[in-house]
Every structure is written in structure tokens, then in C-alpha cells.
């Protein structure tokens with residue numbers, strides 16, 4: 001089933017940080033954007049533009065100072081911590097820049113962790129399919145320290161996808177991937193977007209992710225410049 005409504009709607013989001021020296025850094029300065037279901041949305045922009053902060057606010061891991069974040073119609077900014085934790089587990093998948101794999105358990109156990117925390121059944125068939133598509137089948141018994149950076153990033157992607165989230169929030173999801181794995185990962189994401197209506201919101205510097213995106217938002221100094229930099233239907237890959 002392919003959904004077409006906006007999965008993520010961000011309105012006038014503001015977030016500042018107080019640095020140790022007392023200076024205030026404005027990371028998000030009134031960001032307004034949306035991301036449809038059934039598409040990849042790229043958030044691009046120079047280093048320090050606020051991309052990671054935006055994803056953290058979308059995930060409810062940072063509390064914005066102003067504005068709203070709606071995911072599948074639910075106002076994330078209004079949720080209390082317990083509700084937010086459940087919402088995150090049930091609806092969202094993350095690929096963090098730092099990957100956050102647990103070092104003392106195998107790739108397989110890392111991938112299964114969100115389902116285990118949720119008390120959900122282990123989806124062996126889906127796990128096997130994901131592992132095969134991400135070329136991890138022979139690596140599932142290895143711990144993260146025994147894997148290359150490229151393999152670790154693919155483990156983080158498998159972990160985020162296995163519970164079948166509505167929205168995948170990904171911070172530089174292809175940064176450690178070589179060209180072959182990058183193609184395999186992006187093909188897989190394209191497929192999930194089309195077949196499961198997944199909404200992928202990816203902060204990225206990677207032109208290939210941008211090329212696959214149905215919508216591109218460019219952030220500059222915490223602001224969306226012109227809100228939608230490029231928009232095209234999923235089936236056409238024309239550059240705008």
C-alpha cells in the first residue's frame with residue numbers, strides 16, 4: 001500500500017543551545033517543512049546548518065523551544081516522556097550518525113534489540129531478507145568491533161527497518177558506505193518507500209541520496225531556504 005499524505009509536518013521550529021561559554025547558538029530558526037509518506041525526503045545544507053538538531057527534534061530526543069512537529073498526525077512536541085517513548089518505538093526508526101550499536105552483542109542481537117525491547121515477536125524471515133539485501137548474512141554473528149564501518153552502518157539500517165517504522169529518520173545514512181553498498185541500501189530504501197509507504201527523512205551531504213529523494217529541503221543557518229528546493233514524483237528521477 002502506498003500512502004500519499006505528509007508523514008512529517010514541521011512548523012516554525014526553533015531551537016537554541018546555551019554553550020559553556022554562555023553564548024547562545026541558534027540551531028533552528030523557524031524551520032517549516034514536510035515529508036510525504038512513500039518517499040525519501042533529503043535535508044541538505046552545510047555543516048552546522050541544523051540538520052542533526054532537526055532530526056533530534058523530529059525524534060523527540062531534543063525539545064524544541066518553539067514550533068510543532070507532527071508525525072502521522074500526532075503532535076510529537078506535545079507528548080509526555082512516556083507517550084513519546086512508546087511512540088518512538090512503535091512508529092519511528094533511527095539511523096544515528098554515531099550508529100549507537102552495542103559493542104558487546106552480535107550484529108543479529110543489535111538488529112533485534114528494538115523488537116526485544118518492545119516485547120515483539122522476532123521476525124526471522126524479515127531479518128533474513130534484510131540481512132541478505134544488505135549483504136550481512138554471513139556477518140550476523142559478529143560483534144560491531146569485528147565489522148567494517150560500512151558493515152556497521154548497514155547493521156544500523158537493518159535495525160531501524162526491522163520493526164517496520166512509518167518514518168525512518170536517518171542522519172548521514174550513507175556516510176560510511178562504499179559505492180556498491182550505497183546502491184544496495186538506496187535500492188532497498190526505494191523499495192520500502194514504494195511497497196510499505198515508508199517515509200524516509202535523511203540529513204545528507206550525499207548527492208546520490210539527494211538524487212533519489214522525492215523532496216529536498218535545504219537548510220542554511222537553521223532556516224529552510226525556499227522550503228522546497230526540489231520536488232519530483234517518485235517514478236521520475238529527473239534533476240530539477
Ligand SMILES: Nc1ncnc2c1ncn2[C@@H]1O[C@H](COP(=O)(O)OP(=O)(O)OP(=O)(O)O)[C@@H](O)[C@H]1O
Pocket residue numbers: 017018019025026027045046047048049050051052053054
Ligand atoms: N548540544 C549542543 N550544544 C551547543 N551547541 C549545539 C549543540 N548541538 C548543536 N549545536 C550547535 O547547533 C548548530 C547546528 O548543529 P547541527 O549538528 O544540528 O548541524 P548539522 O547541519 O547537523 O551539522 P553537520 O552536517 O556537521 O552534522 C551548530 O552551530 C552546533 O554547534
